[in-house]
Amino acid sequence: MRLPAGFMAGAVASGIKPSGRPDLALVRFDPAAQWAYVATTNRAAAPCVLRGRNLLAGGRALGGLVVNAGNANCATGERGVADDLRLAELAAERLGREPQAVLTASTGVIGVPLPIEKIEAHIAAIELTSGLDAFAEAILTTDTRVKMSEQPLPGGARVVGVAKGSGMIHPNMATMLAYLFTDAHVDASELRSRWPEVVSATFNQVTVDGDTSTNDMALLAASGLAGPVPSGAFWEAVRAVARDLARQIARDGEGAEKLIAVRVRGAVSDEEARAAARAVAGSMLWKAAVHGNDPNWGRILVALGYSGARFEPERLEIRLQDVVIYDGGAVPYSGIALSQAMQAEEVRVDVDLRGGEGAGEAWGCDLTEKYVKINAEYTT
């Protein structure tokens, strides 16, 4: 996938990943680029996140981004802070930018010092091009595929996004990185006021609120080179790219074989609808049932019940793969036919709480034996 005007990217294998695959990636921004940034609320946030927040608060333009995968540089003490700063310096040198204009990101194992000497040895070899694929590949950890998405804007501008998942669907489980780039011109104030809402409705809906990892971040950068676009069209495109990436992250959960897509409407508020959707998408029992093609709607009802969303069990409707299975009470359906319908890449749950106008979505994946295997044998 091609980056919008004003962005160049590249990657190299520096030896941080034991596999020897590419693990160090850069993006250079046009000097006039504006940006917005949302990062983890985890109290054990990594140095890169603390530094990114400071850069955002400083109000300066961003000239580039460096990501290393394979090591989260988290819980690495004072050395970790120094290594993160050094990472910014090395990237700045390669990008021709000031270190204070370079955002850093690290993802991977926690508590192991960053092998900064490997980065020093290899960063100069990174070739910058307008292609995003090498970057998309290098930022992965346990992901099984690259995650990119794009949307056109009026007048030829574009929004292009790239992400890595956490393996597991809950970003509390590992790091979720997401970067969206556009050549549209958008004021920094508008970017920063509206980006968090997009993140709430998309990337945060592949998680349980607040359950973010130590290194999660989501960046939106606008070079402005393609000129202004209508605000409505711009945010629609940004949201579409973010939503698509969120779905790709959920679908590629560790060991996952299916995407679980939950839509809730009729809630008292959008916030409650999102909470209800997250509860269903994140329910271990429902995830296991989806894995087994089991239309066990009781587990959906239980998850809705503890989600915090207000509803009357006697009023709500639940659809599974477009089949009404609960309508104020159990509805007769063919368990065999529905189980067959669940043997799909995407299992859709649609809930109408019939109590208001709030709506929201969330995405998860099925829980498989493979997930357990992967995570029982990660570091040892």
Added chain:
Amino acid sequence: MRLPAGFMAGAVASGIKPSGRPDLALVRFDPAAQWAYVATTNRAAAPCVLRGRNLLAGGRALGGLVVNAGNANCATGERGVADDLRLAELAAERLGREPQAVLTASTGVIGVPLPIEKIEAHIAAIELTSGLDAFAEAILTTDTRVKMSEQPLPGGARVVGVAKGSGMIHPNMATMLAYLFTDAHVDASELRSRWPEVVSATFNQVTVDGDTSTNDMALLAASGLAGPVPSGAFWEAVRAVARDLARQIARDGEGAEKLIAVRVRGAVSDEEARAAARAVAGSMLWKAAVHGNDPNWGRILVALGYSGARFEPERLEIRLQDVVIYDGGAVPYSGIALSQAMQAEEVRVDVDLRGGEGAGEAWGCDLTEKYVKINAEYTT
């Protein structure tokens, strides 16, 4: 195990469980028994829970308890409410009590009408004795073993408890029933004011707050036949029994091979300590790491970070199986030796947040491939 004076119990196989095992159980209380009751906050609470709350609010004495296992009688509409009332009537008849003095409980599959005719046909066959074992066996669903515990009180009185787990450690996943009986004399007002705190520190620590199932309940009943005991000794014994049962529930999580016991101290408050302990005990990644004997403390740190508890990552200490593995930063340790130490029935995590006087515990279990298998094939 023998019940305290003033309680008689028994059970029978009524055919609700497909296995044909005992599934219908009764306890008769002395007419003077006092009681306290805490039940699920799930919005889709079952009729038995709604009825139990009404009984509690009514302020009447309780003369007995009936439990059926294999069917939760939840999300069964008006018929479910009628069936629950009929269950109380049938039990009352057998126990020689008024229906309004009988607490009902149902656990099992959701959304399937209760086969009340099976209960009608078999309840008269239940023999009441002072033994608790038949009751303990009959209330189980996917549990692999009975759960009982007792503590002596000064003067010969006792506290005796029985519980069933949810299979899975989070009671949001299935039903947790817990019943404690004592022959000590304790005022209803004291029982009701202090029982919820015991439940918070014990049974609710095998869950995430609010993530209770549709049918969870915890009852404390006192016949008074052994006379008064010192209040301090009484509550210490109640708490010890509740804690022991909570640990038994966690240890018997579906597919579980190990108990995960988390203790947190040095928190700003007991509440934050409990939240921190729950986050670690419930972390899917840490549960999987425990399964794989992987001393991956980064996952503990991440869970603490999103728990909501306040702390400084540079100050906290983490011990795993009594070995310090993090002390304001990574501490060198033998991964091989620690991995061997994790090959135990109980894996202990002790955290000192070094930020206050708050303390709390939580219990969970490891996440195994077997858990996924069990839950992918529950109803179909």
